[in-house]
Amino acid sequence: MFGKQLSLFEDWQSSSPEEATWDVYETGSFDVIKIILSGLAAEVIAFDKTEWATLAQAPEAVPIARSLGNSQLVRRLNLAQIHPESPTEFKLKFKQELVFYQKQKIGIVQILFKSALPGELQAKLAIGSAIDRFLDYLQAVHKIVCLDESDYHVRVFIPGKYPKLNFTQLWEKFLREVAFSAYGNPQHQLPGLVQTFIQMLNTITLSGRGFSTLDLPILAQEQATVLAALYRAVVRDVQERQQKRQNEIERLQRELNQGELKDKERDSKQKDLQKKQEMQEKEAKKYCDLFQKGFGKIIEEHQAVFEELDAVDRELAKPGLGKPEQRKLLKQQEKLGNKIVFSRESVGQKARLLARSQGNPFELVRLDRQEHPGKFQKIEQVAQSFNKTATDQINSTVGAIFSQCVLEMYRLLELKSDQLDPLPPPLLSEKPAIWGVRSPGDDSKEFCYSCGIELDPKTARWQVLRFMFERPSQRRQSASTEGRPHICASCAALAFASPLKVTNESLILQLEPATHENPKNFAAKKQKIKEYLRMLTNKQLHLSAGRYVVLASDRTSNGDIASEKLGQVQYALAKVASIFPREVLADFEFSLIIQGSQPIRLTRRHLTFIKGLMEGYSQSIIESGKEINMKLGEAIRYVEKDLPAMAEYTLAKLANLEKRRELEQTRESYANLIQQDVQGFSMCANNQLSKRATLYKDVAALTGLTLAFVQSLERTAKQSMKLEDAEREVSKIIEKIDDAVAFCYYATLGDEKKTSVQARLYRNPDNYFIYEQVQRLLAELGIKNREHTDETDKQNQQTWLLLYADDVMRAYAHFAENGYTQDKEWKELTYQLKLSLYTRFPELVRKLKSKTEKN
Numbered sequence: 001m002f003g004k005q006l007s008l009f010e011d012w013q014s015s016s017p018e019e020a021t022w023d024v025y026e027t028g029s030f031d032v033i034k035i036i037l038s039g040l041a042a043e044v045i046a047f048d049k050t051e052w053a054t055l056a057q058a059p060e061a062v063p064i065a066r067s068l069g070n071s072q073l074v075r076r077l078n079l080a081q082i083h084p085e086s087p088t089e090f091k092l093k094f095k096q097e098l099v100f101y102q103k104q105k106i107g108i109v110q111i112l113f114k115s116a117l118p119g120e121l122q123a124k125l126a127i128g129s130a131i132d133r134f135l136d137y138l139q140a141v142h143k144i145v146c147l148d149e150s151d152y153h154v155r156v157f158i159p160g161k162y163p164k165l166n167f168t169q170l171w172e173k174f175l176r177e178v179a180f181s182a183y184g185n186p187q188h189q190l191p192g193l194v195q196t197f198i199q200m201l202n203t204i205t206l207s208g209r210g211f212s213t214l215d216l217p218i219l220a221q222e223q224a225t226v227l228a229a230l231y232r233a234v235v236r237d238v239q240e241r242q243q244k245r246q247n248e249i250e251r252l253q254r255e256l257n258q259g260e261l262k263d264k265e266r267d268s269k270q271k272d273l274q275k276k277q278e279m280q281e282k283e284a285k286k287y288c289d290l291f292q293k294g295f296g297k298i299i300e301e302h303q304a305v306f307e308e309l310d311a312v313d314r315e316l317a318k319p320g321l322g323k324p325e326q327r328k329l330l331k332q333q334e335k336l337g338n339k340i341v342f343s344r345e346s347v348g349q350k351a352r353l354l355a356r357s358q359g360n361p362f363e364l365v366r367l368d369r370q371e372h373p374g375k376f377q378k379i380e381q382v383a384q385s386f387n388k389t390a391t392d393q394i395n396s397t398v399g400a401i402f403s404q405c406v407l408e409m410y411r412l413l414e415l416k417s418d419q420l421d422p423l424p425p426p427l428l429s430e431k432p433a434i435w436g437v438r439s440p441g442d443d444s445k446e447f448c449y450s451c452g453i454e455l456d457p458k459t460a461r462w463q464v465l466r467f468m469f470e471r472p473s474q475r476r477q478s479a480s481t482e483g484r485p486h487i488c489a490s491c492a493a494l495a496f497a498s499p500l501k502v503t504n505e506s507l508i509l510q511l512e513p514a515t516h517e518n519p520k521n522f523a524a525k526k527q528k529i530k531e532y533l534r535m536l537t538n539k540q541l542h543l544s545a546g547r548y549v550v551l552a553s554d555r556t557s558n559g560d561i562a563s564e565k566l567g568q569v570q571y572a573l574a575k576v577a578s579i580f581p582r583e584v585l586a587d588f589e590f591s592l593i594i595q596g597s598q599p600i601r602l603t604r605r606h607l608t609f610i611k612g613l614m615e616g617y618s619q620s621i622i623e624s625g626k627e628i629n630m631k632l633g634e635a636i637r638y639v640e641k642d643l644p645a646m647a648e649y650t651l652a653k654l655a656n657l658e659k660r661r662e663l664e665q666t667r668e669s670y671a672n673l674i675q676q677d678v679q680g681f682s683m684c685a686n687n688q689l690s691k692r693a694t695l696y697k698d699v700a701a702l703t704g705l706t707l708a709f710v711q712s713l714e715r716t717a718k719q720s721m722k723l724e725d726a727e728r729e730v731s732k733i734i735e736k737i738d739d740a741v742a743f744c745y746y747a748t749l750g751d752e753k754k755t756s757v758q759a760r761l762y763r764n765p766d767n768y769f770i771y772e773q774v775q776r777l778l779a780e781l782g783i784k785n786r787e788h789t790d791e792t793d794k795q796n797q798q799t800w801l802l803l804y805a806d807d808v809m810r811a812y813a814h815f816a817e818n819g820y821t822q823d824k825e826w827k828e829l830t831y832q833l834k835l836s837l838y839t840r841f842p843e844l845v846r847k848l849k850s851k852t853e854k855n
Contacts, residue, residue: 031147031148031157032090032092033055033058033060033061033064033090034064034145034147034157035092035099035106035107035145035147035157036055036090036092036101037055037061037064037065037068037073037145038068038107038143038144038145038157038159039101039106039107039159039160040070040073041065041068041069041070041073041143041159042107042143042159042160044104044106044107044159044160045101045104045106049080051090052076052077052080053080053081053082054089054090055077055080055090056077056078056080057082061077062074062077062078064145065077067136067139067140068139068140068143068145069139069140069141069187069188070143094109097109097110099157105160106159106160107157107158107159107160108157108158108160109147109155109156109157109158110155110156110158110430111153111154111155111156112153112154112155112156112167112428112429112430113152113153113428113429113430113431113432113433114131114151114152114153114154114427114428115127115425115426115427115428115429115433115451116433116451116452116453117151117451118450118451118452118491120450120469121502121593121594121595122468122469122495122500122501122502122595123450123451123468123469123491123495125498125500125502125508125548125593126468126491126494126495126497126498126500127427127451127491127494129498129500129548130179130427130494130497130498131154131427131428132547133174133178133179133190133191134171134174134427134428135149135154135156136190137170137174137178137185137188137190138156138170140185140188140189140190141185141188141190142165142170143159144156144157144158144159144165145157154428167426167428167429167430168425168426168429171423171426171427171428172423175219175220175423175424176219176220176423178190178191178192179192179193179494179497180192180193180219180220180222180223180493180497181193181220181222181223182194182222182225182226182382183195192222193222193223193226193497194226194382194385196497196498196499197226197496197497197499198226198230198382198385198386198390199499200499200501200550201230201386201389201390201393202385202386202387202389202390203389203506203550203552204501204503204505204506204550204552205389205392205393205503205505206393206466206501206503207393207466209395210392210393210394210395210396210397211393211394211395211465211466212394212395212401212404213231213394213401213404213405213408214227214465214496215462215463215465216462216465216492216493216496217421217462217489217492217493217496218412218415218419218420218421219420219421219422219423219424219493220420221415221417221420224412224413224415224420225378225379225382225412226382227408227412228379228408228409228412228413229378229379229380229381229382229383229385229386230383230386230390230391230394231394231405231406231408231409231412232376232379232380232383232409233383233386233390233391234391234394234396234402234405235361235362235365235402235405235406235409236383236391237388237391237392237396238287238396238402239362242280242283242284242362245276245279245280246280248276249273249276249277249280252269252272252273252276253273255269256269256270256273286399287361287399287402287403288358288359288360288361289359289399290399290400290402290403291359291360291361291399291402291403291406292354292359293403294400294403294404294407295350295354295359295361295364295403295406295407296354296359298341298342298407299347299350299351299354301339302340302341302342302347303347303351305336305339305340306344306347308332308336309333309336309337312329312332312333312336313333315329316329316330316333341411342410342411342414343414346410346414350410353367353368361402361403361406364406365406375413376413379409379413421489421493422489424489424490424493424494425490427494445457445460445486448486448487448488448490448491449464449474449485449486449487450464450468450469450487450488450491451488451490451491453488453490455486455488460486461486461489462486462487462488462489462492463484463485463486463487464484464485464486464487465484465492468487468491468492468495468496472484499550500548500550501550502593502595504553504561504563504564505552505553505555505561505563505564506550506551506552506553506563507550507551507553507563507568507571507572507575507592508548508549508550508592508593509548509549509550509551509572509576509590509591509592509593509602510547510548510590510591510593510599511547511548511549511588511589511590511591512547512588512589512591513587513588513589514586514587514588514589514604548593551572551575551576551579553571553575554575554621554622555622556622556625556626556627556628557625557626558626560628562621562622562628565628565630565633566621566628566630566632566633566636567633568592568594569592569600569602569640570633570636570637570640571621571633572590572592572600572602573602573606573607573610573636573639573640574610574614574621574632574633574636575621576590576602576607577607577608577610577611577614578611578614578620578621580607580611582608582611585604585607585608585611586604586608589601589604590602590607603673603677604673605642605670605673605674605677606639606640608666608669608670608673609639609644609647609666609669609670610635610636610639611666612662612663612665612666612667612669612670613635613639613647613648613651613663613666614632615659615662616658616659616660616662616663616666617651617652617654617655617658617663618655618658618659619632619651619654619655620632631650631651631653631654632651634650635647635648635650635651638650642674642689642692642693642696643692643832644667644670644696645696645699645832645835645836645839646832646835648663648835648836648839649835649836649838649839649845652838652839652842652845652846653845653846655842656846658842660766661765661766663766664765664766664767664768664769664770665769667700667769667770668768668769670696671693671696671697671700671769674689674692674693674696675693677689677693678690678693694819695828695829695832697773697776698777698815698819698829699829699832699833699836700769700770700773700836701770701773701774701776701777701811702777702811702815702829702833703770703773703833703836703837703840704761704767704770704771704773704774705761705774705777705803705807705808705811706737706743706808706833706837707761707767707770707837707840708759708760708761708801708803709733709743709744709747709757709759709803709805709808710730710733710734710747710837710840710841711759712747712759712760713729713730713733713746713747714726714729714730717729717730727843727844730841730844731844732746733746733747734834734837734838734841734844735834737830737833737834737837738827738830738831738834740808740809740811740812740813741809743808744757744805744808744809747759747805748805757804757805758802758803758804758805759803760800760801760802760803761774761800761801761803762798762799762800763798763799763800763801771801774801774803775787775801777811778801778807780814781807781810781811781814783807783810786801786802786803787799787800787801788800788801788802815829
């Protein structure tokens with residue numbers, strides 16, 4: 001579209017609009033609005049009232065302006081009024097990558113190339129979400145908007161205020177100030193590690209058995225602070241656990257000293273006390289002994305290294321030292337320096353604290369906090385953000401791991417800027433990556449197992465952790481055993497900052513604007529996704545990153561995970577339907593991301609119908625916090641097969657109350673959505689779906705037609721019989737639904753005054769959909785003038801269809817000759833009709849269920 005790519009460092013201002021032919025784009029092009037708004041936000045374009053009025057009429061203008069982080073721009077758009085002299089369109093001129101508005105250069109368009117995406121799902125999501133977050137950062141902070149994106153590149157507009165930007169520097173600034181900072185950029189609502197890493201640990205259990213301290217690249221001081229805060233929170237929770245047990249021991253001792261207990265009660269409390277005391281002593285010994293041994297060893301090793309360094313320094317200071325000896329000593333000095341974690345002063349201080357605390361880690365930390373409150377202030381604040389779910393993921397019950405937590409906390413607290421690991425290379429670059437050739441096989445330290453870039457086998461350090469892959473231990477094809485493959489620092493670090501983790505108790509969903517949206521509304525809906533996800537993650541314990549959202553699975557009080565029992569797809573359908581409003585389900589496309597497969601689309605018709613069923617029949621995923629609703633899962637599987645009548649019948653057997661108006665709205669919505677899907681698919685793909693859509697409408701029409709006669713029989717039966725007998729008669733006529741003659745004959749029973757079999761179907765809010773379908777069916781049969789209105793009561797005017805038994809006979813004959821000629825098709829039609837009728841009498845369904853259970 002835009003010819004030769006222009007480097008950001010070329011002199012792009014040297015061209016003139018008069019020197020070449022121009023490409024002209026008007027407001028019909030969606031990119032024009034984005035470019036105009038970017039230029040306004042960067043203050044390289046000035047508008048008058050008429051231009052503001054024209055821009056404000058674009059539906060995507062306000063959402064894009066909001067994403068640019070410019071409240072003044074949003075305000076101007078909201079206040080803009082229609083002006084009679086407003087231009088009807090904006091015209092932008094492009095010369096190669098240069099962009100002009102009203103003969104003024106306002107910026108350039110540039111293509112940035114993406115790095116290769118990993119094959120493993122969790123690592124792929126981490127890289128993809130990092131790119132999304134970086135683009136959000138460019139848009140909010142630097143007013144650089146993304147015009148187009150594919151799996152391999154993005155095309156961005158850079159406003160003229162920033163003509164020579166270095167994207168490598170912008171990437172590094174994003175990493176330090178947003179992705180690997182503690183709180184991100186609150187002004188532009190760009191999340192940091194507190195909102196990603198900490199929230200993820202607080203929500204999702206990555207490993208039930210727990211893991212040790214994290215061996216990860218440390219890229220920024222604030223990242224070190226967050227990790228140090230995690231280990232501080234672990235120490236805090238272990239100490240609180242011990243203190244809680246000590247309080248229980250003291251309580252039991254007081255109760256035993258009272259002397260008023262019976263022998264049986266005293267024996268029970270004595271055993272409980274002895275058990276707690278033994279556990280307390282065992283833990284105290286375990287933590288203190290292993291800590292003193294491990295921490296003391298580190299101090300001794302450092303002291304030995306400092307002594308060796310002093311000796312090397314003395315040797316280097318001797319005069320007349322030869323060059324070979326000098327090189328040998330310098331090499332030894334470098335080797336010793338690499339062993340140093342703490343400074344000489346810090347080692348001396350820790351040796352003194354270790355002696356004062358007598359090897360008690362909790363006392364050592366308390367003494368250090370007392371002496372150096374400023375050092376702990378920042379991590380104490382961040383540590384408050386970690387809950388028990390987070391700290392339990394570090395296996396602190398193992399004494400060696402607990403000791404390592406204390407050691408890592410101090411290492412990260414005292415980490416200097418020159419000890420930080422290098423920042424990862426940009427994921428978006430101005431030139432495409434050039435890939436080399438490597439030897440075959442997948443068990444090697446010569447390349448990253450995640451993204452495939454070349455590694456130096458001598459310095460390859462990082463190995464796959466649970467934070468990076470769903471299954472860190474991999475059985476490589478060219479390896480003889482299972483193990484953790486090596487990974488590059490970039491993949492390791494970016495996986496750490498990503499909240500998107502694949503587990504058995506979480507679901508990852510991708511949201512995109514609905515495909516039926518026109519391009520002008522597409523951007524508005526895309527921005528709406530980000531705003532809605534931000535609101536959702538703030539109100540509930542969910543995570544989001546870019547276009548993805550992580551939903552934590554519901555659990556029963558016994559710890560059963562709903563997604564495991566219902567199935568991932570079925571749980572995803574139920575969860576999305578339960579938490580998202582109907583407007584969101586209508587505007588967005590949801591896809592479930594699962595390891596080893598393509599994204600699974602959660603269709604809007606299924607989500608809408610499931611939401612209607614859950615609300616209409618008051619169903620929840622977890623019943624009273626105790627049991628997983630397996631019947632709901634069964635109903636969802638019917639919906640997935642586009643058998644809504646069977647799904648509704650399944651839930652009608654459970655519900656004591658139903659919201660009939662809402663259910664009728666749900667039925668209508670489903671009919672409209674399945675018809676839209678039929679039109680949206682190709683002829684080959686939609687043949688089966690088209691049959692389902694036709695079946696649903698035909699069943700709805702027959703439901704309305706026969707319902708009138710069933711209700712007529714019900715009214716007659718209730719006048720002359722007991723309620724139980726009347727309900728039995730209603731069940732009998734519904735059971736006759738597969739035979740039109742038998743059905744119509746049975747409809748005449750019980751009323752000796754009947755001279756003809758006729759019935760009225762009144763239009764009400766709880767049956768308007770099937771009423772309209774009956775009207776459609778009558779029109780197809782060529783039957784006219786059946787709708788009547790009561791003119792006597794103007795306030796409560798009622799409308800009805802007058803139906804005869806002959807209408808039923810003609811309808812059955814029509815369907816038998818059109819669409820349901822095969823025996824199998826006819827049986828499915830009548831079976832679905834029977835279920836649909838039963839759902840109109842849920843009290844009968846529940847009685848049928850209870851009789852079946854008794855038998």
